[in-house]
Amino acid sequence: MVGAYKLTDMTYFTRRLLTRATALSTATVITLAAGITGAAAQGSDSIPGISWPPPAGAPATTDSDPFYLPPDSLPDTPGEVIRTQDAPQLLDLAGTDGPGSAEKILYTSTTEDGDRVAASGVVLKASGTWHGKGPAPTLVYSPGTRGSGDICAPSRSSYQLFGVDTGNGAVNLNYEYPFHAAASALGMNVVVVDLIGLGTPGQHTYVNNPEQGQATLDAARAGLSQLGLPSDSPVGFFGYSQGGGSAASAAEMASSYAPELNVKGTFAGAPPADLLEVVDAVDRHAITGVLGYALNGAMERHPELASLQDEYFNDRGKEFLADTKDRCIGDSVVRWGLTDTRTMTKDGRSFGEIARDDERLRSVLESYKLASAYTDLNAPLMIANGKNDDTIPWGQARETAARYCEAGGTVQFVTDPLPSILPKSAINHAVPMLTNAGPAMSYMVDRFNDRPAPSNCGRF
Template sequence: MKFALGRTVAALAVSCLAAAGIGAEAAADPVGAFYQPPVGFDSAPGSIIRTQPTSILATVPGEQWPVPGQLVLYTSQRQDGSPVAVSGAYVPGTRPWQGSGPRPTIVIAPGTTGQGDQCAASVAVSTGLAVDVGRRSISPNQEAVALAAWSALGANVFLTDYIGLGTPGVHTYVNRAESAHAVLDAARAAVRLAGTPTPLAFWGYSQGGGATAAAAELQPEYAPELDLKGVWSGAPPADLTAVIGRIDSGNLIGGAIGFALNGFRERHPELAVEVDRRITPQGRATLDTLATECIGDVILRQPFLRSTALTVDGRSLPQHLLEIPAATAVLDAQRIGHRVPSVPVLVTSGINDDTIPYDQVRQMAQYWCARGATVTFRTNHLPAIAPGATLPNHFGPELIDGFVDNVIPYLLDRLAGKPVTGCTFD
């Protein structure tokens, strides 16, 4: 009964769209032709492949509603350096910039939306909620508030979908290199769309916090030309071994382990062979299903999924992965903290976060500090509420830090050129 209300809301949304004539054909093409890249697109990272006007569901005081924007298809790179098309959405600033200095561009790296193409954040920007009737799938635009907040301040905003969300191929969830590439090449694309050099800041929480942290580390070598001023990395999954262990212990979104496994299996066939012989046919079917779902679908259909239900011997997938050399090598390659950002980074984490462990976030910040990075670490002390339920303990700190206490003032100071040095922890 505890998810009855959520299922009712989903059913109503599906029924309403079906009544409006949006039917089974939506399942065959959940995102539309725009997301299919042409043959022979420009392979230079950050190139604009195509754009398409769209409306953005974001309330900006004094501006027309909805806000005009663009869907964007741009070029990035897979972990092996091969070119790949990535989608996103761009909203040019139209209000006077409320901060100091020239108008900046904020690149938003979304939190976990899912693995199906219909879960891409840009799919939901025009309505606030993407509904795929054929798949009975729903995906809200979780970044609508951030997009509206920065648009209201007069900034340009670019929202990336990451590699394989919306566009062809498997979304490589929490892949360090590919997440970083998607964010950095989104910044390059945004500068091209702005038509002039622009200072940049990165905004990300949870999966997005991992993506902005990875991008901050990789920027000096991958995109040194970017005028990056500051980065927010909120609750980043810096150590996937610790994160997987946490969410596999009875967490509302435990199914997100499947997103990670599907992405790693796609890029590492040797790992796929080892994983496949340790899971049951039902387990394989579950992974295949998760590859088509959004995080809202996971909450409604597979809440509190434990990987012990997927394996041939009833042991957890994290236990199995620790016994597979290929898996430990892949997980270690995703660790964030071995490189050094060259710009100031604000790192935030909830001490009672039940989804992204606090200790591994703090450890990442400490690694950076030990190597000379400029880091401000802020602990959110929101009390634990219904541990394992994700929503209060994981997303609560995002709302408090992102929009009440820390993040916007920090990034405004960096964009204004206010100096900050060294490391501070609280």
């Protein structure tokens, strides 16, 4: 148990939400793992007898909803709201402007190059009453891996649950919504970040931690503005996996990029902090498709990397990159799960070997490393990672936490002891997200209540 605030202090409704989220997400992971394992056993790249997702097809989402198309001229100020739209959700208890009501937001953010860009998200008003200290806080939630296509954005899911791109069959399952709802039931306002290029035009810059951190900080600014709250209202960052990287990046960049924000604390679960370590872990894995998301995102921001396709990839590798540009995580699992990246290169090297050998690609991936260019945490941070996480290696998360400690941060590093189960299935990655959800929420409630933050720096 983390801090003085116990999970048993949460409302009955919130506990039920967390319990159901655990059951639903675990069932989803096990089903996907069983499917791709069966497919691999038969030597297929997809589940036998299932034509979904189709191997080709133009994405339909970008042009289907004009809300996500930015105006020709963007506001100069990062974090400024461009437009809003009602976004029905399950906790909308009283209609527009009532408890639990939600709105999509399109707002300004900044790329790693300093260019202004539009990003999207959704703001959920608290459905419960905040019983803690001070005004109701705002929890800014960065999503775990959803995919690379626009339909995969959390805000594009109907009732914040589910969406389908009719052009290529990509499916968006907003598997973290129960946790958003739990925070809302505890009396917190919730801002869910889509991240740059996820929902809006342009390729999503997947696991580009500095850019994701800026988008998260600007979402906090835009969310507070849309809620009618002052810029110094209490905020916190929360995320797991890709979202953990975004949350940690926001935490380390807050004092320089958004110093006006009153950051109380951050939970960063299983952050992909060092991509040169992560790339090997997800090779021949259920979610090998995420390597396509990352490479496509890197080429979007670094056009000089485009030549890598012809230099290193064979026809199957080029198909992999083209297909994953607009996929969500579920359809990528079905289509590319357990793929050996050595089968997609001209010389038989793995993606990880190429990333380390090619100075251009290595330098880009190293620029995404957490606790490297920025280490100045202006609020406490909790990092959690499974000891046997088969997706995001425990060691690189521990080293990141240690670097934050060395820079003077107040850091609690938590190791989930789950034993290894079906390696390369993502179960050892997904289950700690669920088992740590309650302690992580308790940690954030303690930070909003200004309770002394735990730290085990030097003892992990």
